Amino acid sequence: MKIATWNVNSLNVRLPHVLDWLKNSPVDVLCLQELKLEDAKFPLEAIEDAGYHAVFNGQKTYNGVAIISKSRPEDVVKDMPGYEDAQKRVIAATINGVRVVNVYIVNGQSIDSDKYQYKLAWLTALNAYMKSTIGEYGDVALLGDYNIAPEDRDVHDPAAWVGQVLVSAPERAHFQGLIELGLTDTFRLFPQADKSFTWWDYRMNGFKRNLGMRIDHILVTKNLADKIVSSAIDVLPRHWERPSDHTPVMTEITI
DNA sequence: ATGGCTCGTGTAACGAGA
Numbered sequence: 431m432k433i434a435t436w437n438v439n440s441l442n443v444r445l446p447h448v449l450d451w452l453k454n455s456p457v458d459v460l461c462l463q464e465l466k467l468e469d470a471k472f473p474l475e476a477i478e479d480a481g482y483h484a485v486f487n488g489q490k491t492y493n494g495v496a497i498i499s500k501s502r503p504e505d506v507v508k509d510m511p512g513y514e515d516a517q518k519r520v521i522a523a524t525i526n527g528v529r530v531v532n533v534y535i536v537n538g539q540s541i542d543s544d545k546y547q548y549k550l551a552w553l554t555a556l557n558a559y560m561k562s563t564i565g566e567y568g569d570v571a572l573l574g575d576y577n578i579a580p581e582d583r584d585v586h587d588p589a590a591w592v593g594q595v596l597v598s599a600p601e602r603a604h605f606q607g608l609i610e611l612g613l614t615d616t617f618r619l620f621p622q623a624d625k626s627f628t629w630w631d632y633r634m635n636g637f638k639r640n641l642g643m644r645i646d647h648i649l650v651t652k653n654l655a656d657k658i659v660s661s662a663i664d665v666l667p668r669h670w671e672r673p674s675d676h677t678p679v680m681t682e683i684t685i
Numbered sequence: 686a687t688g689g690c691t692c693g694t695g696t697a698a699c700g701a702g703a
Contacts, residue, residue: 439691440691440692443691466693467693490693490694537701537702538703545701577703594703595703631689631690631702631703632690632691632702633689633690633691634689634690635689636690645703674691675690675702675703
């Protein structure tokens with residue numbers, strides 16, 4: 431079973447890339463973030479024509495998440511139960527017996543911003559939600575745009591980023607809090623090239639100069655972690671014309 | 686040097702992203 435995550439930065443613009451990528455990388459599950467479209471405008475027909483199911487939780491202009499899958503998604507839950515949030519950032523479903531949780535975690539803008547406080551509160555709610563989800567389902571995969579670079583090696587220039595949003599100690603503590611629930615960062619189960627990133631700024635030739643960050647992640651519970659056979663970043667779509675600023679991450683589980 | 690691109694909105698210029 432191959433599972434993947436990709437922040438597409440507008441599904442309107444990136445639908446051709448998603449379809450092309452799925453054709454070349456026919457994963458079983460693809461979690462998308464930043465759809466930037468309301469549910470009525472979700473391109474369901476195009477996804478179904480490609481042989482996939484889709485469930486989605488979108489809104490106009492901002493945010494929005496979707497799970498695309500070969501098997502029919504079951505027990506679909508939108509948003510975090512009990513957490514009041516106008517922003518559409520979460521969708522979960524059970525696929526092939528795995529509880530798949532797709533998140534677009536708050537960016538936070540800068541550490542002196544109100545949005546940073548929203549990010550920390552949101553991460554507290556996510557920890558509680560994941561704790562109950564793991565208790566309820568057992569086999570859980572948490573995929574998405576975390577907007578957190580867990581370690582300095584996940585940052586192109588750690589010295590320049592000390593204390594900034596995406597790398598600040600409170601954010602990293604929240605990431606560690608997810609690990610302490612029993613989740614494993616599947617990318618780090620394998621040897622990886624130095625300076626492996628999933629996002630590059632559109633400005634200043636960020637991608638060509640590899641000035642990136644690893645902020646998109648696939649975490650799984652321990653029982654699933656024992657069955658992971660590969661995890662990799664696919665930089666190919668970042669080379670395509672008019673790309674998303676993020677590129678897909680994929681993990682394969684032997685189930 | 687707090688900009689630099691890209692997106693949606695809406696049809697000019699701005700907020701948001703990270």
